Amino acid sequence: MSNKKKEPNLDSVTTINEDGSKLIIHPADVSGRFTTLRRITAVFLLIIYVVLPWIKINGYPAVFLNIADRQFHLFGITLFANDLWVLFFLISGMAFALFVLSSIVGRVWCGWYCPYTVFLDHVYRRVERLIEGDAPKRKKLDRAPWTAGKIVKRGTKWLSYVIISLILAHIFLAYFISFPELWQLMRAKPSLHLGEFYFILAFTAVFTFTFGWFREQFCIIMCPYGRFQSALTDDDTITVTYDNVRGEPRGKKRKDQIDTSIGDCVDCKRCVSVCPTGIDIRDGIQLECVACSACIDACNDIMVKLDRPKGLIRYDSRNGIDTGKRKILRARTYLYGVFILLGAAVLAFTLYKKARPFHAEVSRFTGASYISNDDGVRNIFTFHVTNKRRGDVTFTVSGSGSEEIQFSEVAPIVVSELKTKSFTMGVFTTKADYDGSKDIQFTVKSSDGSEMTLDATFSGPNKHMYKRPKEEEVE
């Protein structure tokens, strides 16, 4: 039934031949409950990927990673370069979420949600199926000599791949330059924006090569998520599993034959022929399995035809199959829960301390750190305030420290959206009141209610040297 030179085994990767070349496999067609669910999920995700840079929230696209200007618009808020700490929580949060997900349901991200699978299985493979036909036809075409018909079929397929890759590359670019800018660049000469042009060329090539030829090799060899599966899954992880307790020993039998010495598996090898990564799920949970559930649907198909209960291959854990008990809540899961709470607490605290709709920083004005003479001691500070929101915002600055320290008046400053304004403020104390360097605080208030406190030091000369009368000794 399958045209593989060797049968899948646990000691080698089916899709890598002995001589290093790639064995191109043609998964057979399959239909069933999980296939339908996957398709719906994929269409939903595709719409999201395409539409996200289009929807405007607060005047900017929902996702607009403007790297050129270092402004990152995400669902209505704008993050600047000094909000990099958000990235720490984002990345470590996502990584941790992936760990938790993997320990509970294995590689379910791969087969259902990963953009790679979404594009490969539900866009490129569909196009291939349309042009070249089902698995037997494609295998026949592989073996056939290069006739005009084969050239036309293959040519059309690869041309379609290139066109789809072009579209995907443009949408990908729109995440970084926004759609309005993309339309503009598409109408202008390439020489005016070579960087973006090369980006499109490079990513069209990458997508065509990856989704047209490389395919499952990424999931098996390159993707780090697949690699640390073996560290994260355990006997209670629920993933696509073959019920060997029920299925073994295998044997062919007819529909009405009742022979309890043979298991339910009839060795029809449908599960092998539909597998896109070329494994035999009956060998157990393997690294290559991306939980695409094709084998579940294929086997259920056969079981129904043989009047046997479905679920010979199903979503279950090793312990679930051996003992019938599925343990989702176990020591490990509780520990993950504790860590999630910890992480959430840290995030909440950091947000409270640092998240503001504006950014303000203070530094000493260039030049001497203080000015001192017989009138008193003066410090000059420079403020830089960035408005991270839409519309104009007015900021006021006030200082506080000890009573003797006076702060110069600063008129309210109006900053337009996403802009930064700088201004200066003087801090002064008379010679009589001067009592050495002091800690002071500046409070920057914005007209929308939020405020930020900045710490600074009012510095000056040594108190005793400064106040020493000119002709007399120090007492």
Added chain:
Amino acid sequence: MENNNTNTDKENKEVTPIKKGEVVLREHSFDGIQEYDQRMPNWWLTILWAGIIFFFIYYVVYYTLGTVPTSKESMDARVEAIEQLRKDALQKTLDSLDDDIFVNKLSMDAEFVAAGEEVYMGSCVACHGADLKSNGGATARPLDDGVWHYSDKPMDIFTFILKGTPADSTGYKMMRMPPWEQLGPDKVAQVTAYLISKNKKDFEKFKK
């Protein structure tokens, strides 16, 4: 580890079909550990070799032959181009300004003066005060008392703000005014026009 049905027999060219579950191992064994007889994927080896060759070509082209400018060289060239643009912009502004234009045109332009006031309030207030009285003379020379210490010509005032007060002077209360060219020549011109507009009497002699 037992190893049966291997077809690594070099004398016998016949290849025995590999059955499911069988593994092709190489003959040699290190401390009982054997190797699978499996090549790396060809695309992987190609990238590895291409990378090595590229490294040698890159090294020779960039660091030995010097045919392509290094990152430092191209960065220096860009910085120089920017400096040249800055100089040209400044020259252009200077060419369009003189005492006469300052007093008779720019300081009479309400919008220009308003822009200058905004610049003043942002950068000059700390030392010169919002009322131009410079905190009673404590922090800087007052700007509304009719005394222009270094020079009362508008172009000179423009230059002092741009480049700072003269290097050979002792300054005021032991400090010279620092340069403000980071604002850009346009903003400095606006501030100068603002100051003139606030001290109309002192610049009568330039009036037409």
